[in-house]
Amino acid sequence: MKRNTLVLTAVLFILSTFAWAGWANYEYRKQAADRMLASVAQGELVLDPESGTAQYLSPLKGKPAPPFVLEDLNGKKVSLASYKGKAVLINFWATWCAPCKIETPWIIELRKQYASQGFEVIGISADDLNRDDPKELAKDKMEIAQSAQKLHIDYPVLIDGATLDKPYGGLDELPTSFFVNRKGLVVAAQLGLTSKDDIESNIKKALGN
Amino acid sequence: MRRGLVSIQMAAIVAFALSPIFTHAQVDDSARLKGSAVEYLFPEQVTVPASKATDVTLHFRVAAGYHINSHTPREEFLIPTTFSIPDGAGVRLDKAVYPAGTDFTLPLDPTNKLSVYNNEFTIQARIVADAGSHLVEGKLHFQACDKSVCLPPKTIPVAFNVTGK
Numbered sequence: 597m598k599r600n601t602l603v604l605t606a607v608l609f610i611l612s613t614f615a616w617a618g619w620a621n622y623e624y625r626k627q628a629a630d631r632m633l634a635s636v637a638q639g640e641l642v643l644d645p646e647s648g649t650a651q652y653l654s655p656l657k658g659k660p661a662p663p664f665v666l667e668d669l670n671g672k673k674v675s676l677a678s679y680k681g682k683a684v685l686i687n688f689w690a691t692w693c694a695p696c697k698i699e700t701p702w703i704i705e706l707r708k709q710y711a712s713q714g715f716e717v718i719g720i721s722a723d724d725l726n727r728d729d730p731k732e733l734a735k736d737k738m739e740i741a742q743s744a745q746k747l748h749i750d751y752p753v754l755i756d757g758a759t760l761d762k763p764y765g766g767l768d769e770l771p772t773s774f775f776v777n778r779k780g781l782v783v784a785a786q787l788g789l790t791s792k793d794d795i796e797s798n799i800k801k802a803l804g805n
Numbered sequence: 806m807r808r809g810l811v812s813i814q815m816a817a818i819v820a821f822a823l824s825p826i827f828t829h830a831q832v833d834d835s836a837r838l839k840g841s842a843v844e845y846l847f848p849e850q851v852t853v854p855a856s857k858a859t860d861v862t863l864h865f866r867v868a869a870g871y872h873i874n875s876h877t878p879r880e881e882f883l884i885p886t887t888f889s890i891p892d893g894a895g896v897r898l899d900k901a902v903y904p905a906g907t908d909f910t911l912p913l914d915p916t917n918k919l920s921v922y923n924n925e926f927t928i929q930a931r932i933v934a935d936a937g938s939h940l941v942e943g944k945l946h947f948q949a950c951d952k953s954v955c956l957p958p959k960t961i962p963v964a965f966n967v968t969g970k
Contacts, residue, residue, distance in 0.1 A: 698914045742882075
């Protein structure tokens with residue numbers, strides 16, 4: 597009886613050790629995967645010796661734009677995949693971002709100018725959404741809609757952009773833009789307010805001009 | 806009995822072999838830490854008359870090259886800087902007096918004047934403390950930008966000891 601108890605205790609110990617080791621291993625792999633994902637997408641600002649200006653080097657350049665499906669301001673699901681075959685500017689902005697408000701009119705003009713060539717813009721709001729409180733959530737959405745209206749944005753505005761933080765490389769600074777060509781590859785990225793000419797130059801790259 | 810001992814030995818070996826994984830997961834935190842755009846400077850402790858409203862000047866510093874919106878930003882949707890003290894700390898915030906903002910214009914929009922704080926600024930907090938010693942864990946909420954990018958809104962702790970006598 598005593599021997600059986602000892603064996604049973606030992607077996608339980610082994611099983612709990614395996615469970616613990618499995619959990620620890622899962623946690624470790626999860627953290628490692630998160631770190632890898634973050635490091636893959638994280639870009640950096642470097643000085644361009646030719647222009648003397650800071651250039652945003654995104655590791656996404658030359659790679660397929662990470663897919664996403666987000667809601668627009670009317671609650672309709674919009675996917676990046678639905679823009680297949682078009683050149684797309686993915687512009688991350690926020691209601692509280694003053695530099696974003698300077699570049700938005702440029703983006704609106706450039707969209708009109710290049711729309712006939714198959715160019716589209718997706719604005720993605722990085723504003724926090726209070727999903728725990730329906731009233732606050734409705735207020736958050738209304739503020740984004742009002743801000744977009746005030747800026748005369750006439751392209752789709754998607755919400756909850758913070759969920760794309762990892763695949764698109766941090767997004768801890770706004771505005772941030774990614775230029776995607778007709779094949780779905782990121783051909784250029786911009787961090788911060790630059791100039792209308794810079795944006796136009798990257799649109800041309802996306803269009804393959 | 807012997808089988809039992811073998812089982813125990815096996816368990817010990819497994820636990821020993823796997824222990825580095827867990828240790829590694831705990832200590833290896835390579836998450837990138839970015840400093841806050843605003844830092845609370847002082848005071849660390851104040852002594853005030855108990856149950857009597859008293860002004861305490863809180864000092865802050867904004868990181869070089871950055872600015873935060875003042876308490877009264879001129880544009881809609883910009884996030885004002887606010888100071889608060891949570892309830893139940895033995896210290897109540899009666900009123901906070903914020904400095905006037907400094908005019909700031911973005912180089913690409915020189916006509917639009919923003920109202921901001923940069924470098925060092927102070928907030929006059931009128932507090933009412935119960936008798937005794939209290940650790941106040943106040944909060945400063947702000948949103949910072951430089952000339953071309955903005956960082957997400959952030960709340961930093963503003964911790965100081967208050968002795969009510």
